[in-house]
Amino acid sequence: MLMAIIIMGGVAFFFSTVLVIADKKLRVEVDPRIEEIAALLPQANCGGCGFPGCKGYATAIVMNGAPVGKCAPSGAEVNEAIGRIMGVEVSERVRRVVRVHCRGAESVAARKALYVGIPSCQAVSMVQSGDKLCDWGCLGYGDCAKACPFGGITLGENGLPQVNEEVCTGCGLCVASCPKKILQLHGIDERVIVACRSEDPPKQAKSSCANACIGCGICARACPEAVEVKNHLACVKDPGGFSDECIAKLEKCPTGAIGPVDQGKAEALRAEGA
């Protein structure tokens, strides 16, 4: 009995001594600011900043002087706090959110075939570039919703993704997941969106989707400063070039492909200082 206690005690004592010595000798000095900054970051590890995860970005800020304010998910407050830790000013930047460039809902954009297989946009787009008649439009299998680490995208009843702009952090993971490049990042203050990506000639575009841009150019004549038509598709060339009058004129768009973003929502968000 006594022997057992002595031996166990001896072994335990030996190893604890080794650990104590090792702790003293092998201690690695880590800059405490890395931990502080990592604690502030959202821990979503979305990679939107271009560094491997939140810890990686925190390390890069402290060790390699990476710019503060690259973290899209954390708001201005967090970036300011990080700036205070590092003692640098953070330039104010417009919050970016993802917006959907397609209005080809199930009811207006016909499918050319019945697809049976892996239910993912990436997989579907490999077969005949998708099962929709329109080769440019949203396939509606929800890769973007699966990619969003914040649960900000849901597939609506109409088969199109719906972005909750209050939740969207602009990390861009959904943008990368979409094989049709339907989702794109925009400044939250951009007021007009071209909700179509089809560069098909007008007749073909119209026959594959009732909401497609047919490149008629009414919008380009209404807002010559801000819109141009390229490859049968209206493009916003200067998001700041829209005046209130010309936005009102955009209502003349025959298919509704170009139009104002839901401004009420955007205004409310700006008022919150987000």
Added chain:
Amino acid sequence: MTLVIIFVSALLINNFVLAQFLGICSFIGISNNMTSSVSMGMAVTFVMVLTAVVCWPIYFLVLVPAHLEFLQTLTFILVVACLVQFVEMFIKKTSIALYDALGIYLPLITTNCAILGFALIAVTRNYSYLETIVYGVGSGLGYTLAMVLMAGVRGKLETADIPKPLQGPGIVLITAGIMALAFMGFAGLIK
């Protein structure tokens, strides 16, 4: 020859995961990703060999002469825990790249039943020092093999349409069971 038999037996026939069902928790938890499976497998192999190196002398040179064999479980847990802690500090100091690769897996291994099971089985079989070390290498690589195979299968499962109640650990356990059946085929390899 004995060494080869011990090695192959630990690697395939008595595979820790698929024949002895040890270390299942980490097997289910980490095998969803090929890179981390390999890292975890390497970390387990590494710790198993270290356990072999340290536990054998403690058992045969300290516990057996003092007739305290019944303390083996307690001692091995203590030794493995301290050892892993020490190794973690050592790697962090010497190679930060290796630490980043193994780092989060090392503490997980501290309480891994495969490691403790390995130490206990090795002493009950009365292996010599060298045999214990070879047994450690074989067991660790066997664990790695099972992890890598499972990670490959799970990669395919990602795209499969799995019934809802079986999603997650359920389908993995079923797959592991089928793999274990397949590994039973190795039983006739060595007479």
